[in-house]
Amino acid sequence: MADVLSVGVNLEAFAQAISAIQALRSSVSRVFDCLKDGMRNKETLEGREKAFIAHFQDNLHSVNRDLNELERLSNLVGKPSENHPLHNSGLLSLDPVQDKTPLYSQLLQAYKWSNKLQYHAGLASGLLNQQSLKRSANQMGVSAKRRPKAQPTTLVLPPQYVDDVISRIDRMFPEMSIHLSRPNGTSAMLLVTLGKVLKVIVVMRSLFIDRTIVKGYNENVYAEDGKLDIWSKSNYQVFQKVTDHATTALLHYQLPQMPDVVVRSFMTWLRSYIKLFQAPCQRCGKFLQDGLPPTWRDFRTLEAFHDTCRQ
Amino acid sequence: MRPFLLEGGSVSQMPVAEGKSVQQTVELLTRKLEMLGAEKQGTFCVDCETYHTAASTLGSQGQAGKLMYVMHNSEYPLSCFALFENGPCLVADTNFDVLMVKLKGFFQSAKASKIETRGTRYQYCDFLVKVGTVTMGPSARGISVEVEYGPCVVASDCWSLLLEFLQSFLGSHTPGAPTVFGNRHDAVYSPADTMVQYMELFNKIRKQQQVPVAGIR
Numbered sequence: 001m002a003d004v005l006s007v008g009v010n011l012e013a014f015a016q017a018i019s020a021i022q023a024l025r026s027s028v029s030r031v032f033d034c035l036k037d038g039m040r041n042k043e044t045l046e047g048r049e050k051a052f053i054a055h056f057q058d059n060l061h062s063v064n065r066d067l068n069e070l071e072r073l074s075n076l077v078g079k080p081s082e083n084h085p086l087h088n089s090g091l092l093s094l095d096p097v098q099d100k101t102p103l104y105s106q107l108l109q110a111y112k113w114s115n116k117l118q119y120h121a122g123l124a125s126g127l128l129n130q131q132s133l134k135r136s137a138n139q140m141g142v143s144a145k146r147r148p149k150a151q152p153t154t155l156v157l158p159p160q161y162v163d164d165v166i167s168r169i170d171r172m173f174p175e176m177s178i179h180l181s182r183p184n185g186t187s188a189m190l191l192v193t194l195g196k197v198l199k200v201i202v203v204m205r206s207l208f209i210d211r212t213i214v215k216g217y218n219e220n221v222y223a224e225d226g227k228l229d230i231w232s233k234s235n236y237q238v239f240q241k242v243t244d245h246a247t248t249a250l251l252h253y254q255l256p257q258m259p260d261v262v263v264r265s266f267m268t269w270l271r272s273y274i275k276l277f278q279a280p281c282q283r284c285g286k287f288l289q290d291g292l293p294p295t296w297r298d299f300r301t302l303e304a305f306h307d308t309c310r311q
Numbered sequence: 312m313r314p315f316l317l318e319g320g321s322v323s324q325m326p327v328a329e330g331k332s333v334q335q336t337v338e339l340l341t342r343k344l345e346m347l348g349a350e351k352q353g354t355f356c357v358d359c360e361t362y363h364t365a366a367s368t369l370g371s372q373g374q375a376g377k378l379m380y381v382m383h384n385s386e387y388p389l390s391c392f393a394l395f396e397n398g399p400c401l402v403a404d405t406n407f408d409v410l411m412v413k414l415k416g417f418f419q420s421a422k423a424s425k426i427e428t429r430g431t432r433y434q435y436c437d438f439l440v441k442v443g444t445v446t447m448g449p450s451a452r453g454i455s456v457e458v459e460y461g462p463c464v465v466a467s468d469c470w471s472l473l474l475e476f477l478q479s480f481l482g483s484h485t486p487g488a489p490t491v492f493g494n495r496h497d498a499v500y501s502p503a504d505t506m507v508q509y510m511e512l513f514n515k516i517r518k519q520q521q522v523p524v525a526g527i528r
């Protein structure tokens with residue numbers, strides 16, 4: 001702290017300035033003392049007036065002199081506050097009652113903490129950008145900054161647009177059939193049938209996937225009222241596991257600016273389950289681990305792994 | 312549904328100690344299953360009765376009599392299965408038994424032909440394993456092992472997976488793929504497919520009936 005103060009601060013001048021202030025204060029109080037006391041007893045009225053004015057003048061002169069001296073010294077003292085990295089808040093370090101008001105140390109800690117936070121947030125943002133889809137990685141970084149208010153508009157896409165996107169995806173994958181319905185108003189629900197392996201119920205909000213449930217090919221996907229049953233889980237452990245992984249995939253494939261790419265990526269990933277019972281684990285080479293086939297599919301390579309065999 | 316039956320012969324090749332009975336082999340198998348982590352889930356029973364075409368109808372058609380098998384499976388308590396060897400499998404409800412009595416003139420029950428397998432169901436993850444003792448009359452003739460992998464509906468899709476599972480409790484004494492796996496490539500498995508396999512297993516065991524059980528190893 002001594003280092004900080006010595007920069008640009010003339011301590012000698014500082015001490016002199018303080019005594020100059022004291023001098024100024026006492027000369028000012030003398031002026032008021034003089035005014036308070038008024039005219040002293042003198043033989044003649046004229047003599048009284050003369051003595052008072054002379055005394056008053058003297059006092060004003062000394063105020064003037066002390067003020068000038070203080071101004072001169074204040075230029076010598078310099079401007080410590082502007083050289084301090086924390087600007088005026090750095091002056092808190094001069095507070096002598098540190099124990100009662102540890103404001104300065106708290107301030108420094110908060111400053112360091114916020115610096116670190118910014119640094120780590122920067123690192124995390126860099127890493128997360130690497131994880132996103134290649135074709136859209138740049139888009140994400142740029143558009144997130146420049147068009148921060150674009151997201152709400154994608155929530156109100158016209159149903160026709162959603163229909164088009166889904167039917168295009170449906171045509172992309174012959175072994176996968178997608179049936180779109182809107183049992184509850186504008187939000188679409190998809191029933192995806194993948195070969196003779198599994199069925200997936202996908203609950204959409206506009207073009208965003210809200211929820212997904214994976215069931216067996218021979219399991220019932222409808223509730224008693226004839227609508228898609230979006231709540232009950234599969235009776236088979238293997239499909240419960242795949243449901244968990246599909247939910248993870250929803251969190252992975254995130255691209256708020258291009259929801260159609262997200263849906264397409266998710267469906268591409270989902271399609272790799274066509275070999276759910278036929279693909280051995282790419283790590284241990286086995287079909288079964290704890291009675292389950294490799295239920296995990298790598299987000300990029302789409303390779304099959306057991307839940308415990310993936311990195 | 313993905314049942315798979317181990318014929319008695321295959322199981323008998325398990326390296327059990329000299330003189331081990333069918334019952335002891337069943338115990339060995341179930342102990343292995345329990346060690347694997349499989350849990351008991353009740354019992355099961357599959358039975359089969361053989362019917363001959365009655366002599367009176369034979370003459371008019373001038374053909375050799377066909378055998379018909381009428382089977383029940385506790386897994387489908389409301390159904391009755393009628394099968395011909397290499398022929399169609401009829402799935403009816405249990406009233407079919409009454410009908411067979413009325414059809415005495417055309418189909419006659421073969422004497423002492425009833426064969427059945429009874430045992431315990433085991434659940435391991437999504438696998439359902441049924442180890443049963445096959446009996447004809449009073450005597451134990453062999454062991455049936457049925458493995459069903461519920462999540463998969465196409466038999467050929469999960470054969471490798473099933474084989475790995477079978478090896479985990481049968482060791483190296485696992486059989487080749489049953490014919491039903493190769494027949495129809497992507498057909499959805501049905502209960503009738505299970506019954507056909509049980510019928511084939513029972514027929515095999517009937518032909519071995521002269522062989523004393525203790526000799527099957």
Ligand SMILES: [Zn+2]
Binds near residue numbers: 282283284286294309
């Ligand atoms: Zn593995």
